[in-house]
Amino acid sequence: MTGVPEPAVPDGDGRRPPSVRPRTVPGRRRAEIAEAAARFFAEHGYHTVGMREIAEAVGMRGASLYNHFSSKEEILYAIALAMTEVPVEQHIPLLDAEGSPADRLAALLRAHIRHLADHRVEHLVGLRELAALTPEHRAVITDHRRYYQRRVRDVVAAGVRAGQFAVDSPGRAAVAVLDMVNGISWWLRPDTDVDELVETYLGLALDGVLQHAREDRA
Amino acid sequence: MTGVPEPAVPDGDGRRPPSVRPRTVPGRRRAEIAEAAARFFAEHGYHTVGMREIAEAVGMRGASLYNHFSSKEEILYAIALAMTEVPVEQHIPLLDAEGSPADRLAALLRAHIRHLADHRVEHLVGLRELAALTPEHRAVITDHRRYYQRRVRDVVAAGVRAGQFAVDSPGRAAVAVLDMVNGISWWLRPDTDVDELVETYLGLALDGVLQHAREDRA
DNA sequence: GCGCCATACTAACGGTCGTCAGCCAGTGCG
DNA sequence: CGCACTGGCTGACGACCGTTAGTATGGCGC
Numbered sequence: 029m030t031g032v033p034e035p036a037v038p039d040g041d042g043r044r045p046p047s048v049r050p051r052t053v054p055g056r057r058r059a060e061i062a063e064a065a066a067r068f069f070a071e072h073g074y075h076t077v078g079m080r081e082i083a084e085a086v087g088m089r090g091a092s093l094y095n096h097f098s099s100k101e102e103i104l105y106a107i108a109l110a111m112t113e114v115p116v117e118q119h120i121p122l123l124d125a126e127g128s129p130a131d132r133l134a135a136l137l138r139a140h141i142r143h144l145a146d147h148r149v150e151h152l153v154g155l156r157e158l159a160a161l162t163p164e165h166r167a168v169i170t171d172h173r174r175y176y177q178r179r180v181r182d183v184v185a186a187g188v189r190a191g192q193f194a195v196d197s198p199g200r201a202a203v204a205v206l207d208m209v210n211g212i213s214w215w216l217r218p219d220t221d222v223d224e225l226v227e228t229y230l231g232l233a234l235d236g237v238l239q240h241a242r243e244d245r246a
Numbered sequence: 247m248t249g250v251p252e253p254a255v256p257d258g259d260g261r262r263p264p265s266v267r268p269r270t271v272p273g274r275r276r277a278e279i280a281e282a283a284a285r286f287f288a289e290h291g292y293h294t295v296g297m298r299e300i301a302e303a304v305g306m307r308g309a310s311l312y313n314h315f316s317s318k319e320e321i322l323y324a325i326a327l328a329m330t331e332v333p334v335e336q337h338i339p340l341l342d343a344e345g346s347p348a349d350r351l352a353a354l355l356r357a358h359i360r361h362l363a364d365h366r367v368e369h370l371v372g373l374r375e376l377a378a379l380t381p382e383h384r385a386v387i388t389d390h391r392r393y394y395q396r397r398v399r400d401v402v403a404a405g406v407r408a409g410q411f412a413v414d415s416p417g418r419a420a421v422a423v424l425d426m427v428n429g430i431s432w433w434l435r436p437d438t439d440v441d442e443l444v445e446t447y448l449g450l451a452l453d454g455v456l457q458h459a460r461e462d463r464a
Numbered sequence: 465g466c467g468c469c470a471t472a473c474t475a476a477c478g479g480t481c482g483t484c485a486g487c488c489a490g491t492g493c494g
Numbered sequence: 495c496g497c498a499c500t501g502g503c504t505g506a507c508g509a510c511c512g513t514t515a516g517t518a519t520g521g522c523g524c
Binding site: 465466467468469470471472473474475476477478479480481482483484485486487488489490491492493494 | 498504520
Binding site: 071072073074075076156157159160195196197200201203204206207208210211212214215228229231232235236237238239 | 289290291292294374377378413414415418419422424425426428429430433450453454455456
């Protein structure tokens with residue numbers, strides 16, 4: 029599990045012998061490239077960074093990158109995809125676990141913020157450079173994001189029904205909470221205390237925006 | 247007041263006769279250009295948009311833009327500057343008016359969200375394309391932003407002292423609130439009901455994040 | 465009415481970019 | 495041993511970019 033999505037197997041043509049195993053860790057280089065690219069993209073923006081610059085950072089020449097990615101856009105797509113697939117596949121199940129809506133949402137937010145802090149630059153790129161993706165690729169990313177947002181909205185609504193949360197519009201509140209936590213990636217610095225950050229934002233989101241456990245309803 | 251900052255007068259050489267007044271509205275064209283550029287930048291990103299594309303949108307050729315802006319980066323700077331100067335000069339005074347911290351912060355947020363909704367594309371560009379600015383220009387923008395943020399933090403702290411707000415860290419809460427409202431510019435659609443939006447977010451920020459008027463302190 | 469200046473134009477330059485074609489070294493498998 | 499394949503390399507191409515120089519024009523102030 030390198031964190032970088034493998035290239036789609038060219039399906040429909042399973043000519044590859046089933047026992048073939050590449051000598052080195054598969055996609056190892058691919059992951060290095062995506063990681064370096066994400067650093068540059070985050071700092072200077074997708075379009076200002078050239079293939080030759082990315083290549084130099086991993087010790088090769090620009091043209092050689094095409095042995096690992098079919099285009100520059102595909103590098104960006106791999107980064108953006110990793111930042112939306114992982115949350116969907118690994119965080120959403122937390123919403124399907126046992127426990128109250130507040131507990132489940134808290135678990136999700138904890139995982140979300142930790143993931144964001146561990147992959148700050150990729151997260152920033154995934155947020156900011158959406159416009160540079162192919163329409164098809166962008167659609168995949170935004171679909172993931174919409175699904176994620178919808179699931180958060182649903183658990184907020186469940187919390188409202190259960191009397192745990194008090195908001196007028198679960199949809200608006202979900203968006204607000206996600207924008208609030210995603211905003212972290214713009215200013216997070218490497219020396220930030222992540223544990224403290226997570227707990228602070230959990231408080232701001234649950235006790236705050238969602239007014240968890242406030243009893244003074246008329 | 248066109249909304250687009252005039253070019254800095256080349257100071258140190260005040261050769262221009264003091265009574266000279268340009269025949270047309272000064273900077274009219276400049277504002278049109280910046281507006282068109284902001285639309286394109288917001289949709290496709292700064293670096294994918296060419297000068298010839300911007301020019302075509304206002305009915306001229308690429309090279310003619312240099313009669314109004316000295317470089318492409320200066321167009322971006324004008325946009326970003328307008329989106330940080332106006333809030334600082336027009337919204338911050340609301341914090342110095344009379345009234346409780348909660349009232350003053352509510353007034354600021356109201357103005358902030360309205361301004362954002364009225365200039366959605368420029369706001370988005372100002373947030374997203376910071377990296378494309380000259381270091382000097384970027385410093386100006388971030389200074390404005392830091393000051394704004396500091397003033398919000400101060401009024402939050404004042405509200406905490408006055409017993410109106412209940413948050414552990416006014417700084418963190420201020421950042422969270424601003425990220426939350428600034429996130430609006432990523433998804434706002436032209437047909438959104440701005441009045442409803444403003445009131446919803448005021449509730450989420452004050453009653454929510456800042457726990458305005460919650461009395462159940464231990 | 466003359467001159468000036470703002471503003472537009474055309475043409476072109478130098479540079480950079482993404483990408484590709486073709487070549488070559490090494491390495492593991494049969 | 496030899497073969498194929500992976501993953502590097504060089505060199506180059508065509509497109510496009512931001513920007514400049516030089517020129518034309520039309521309206522306002524004197």
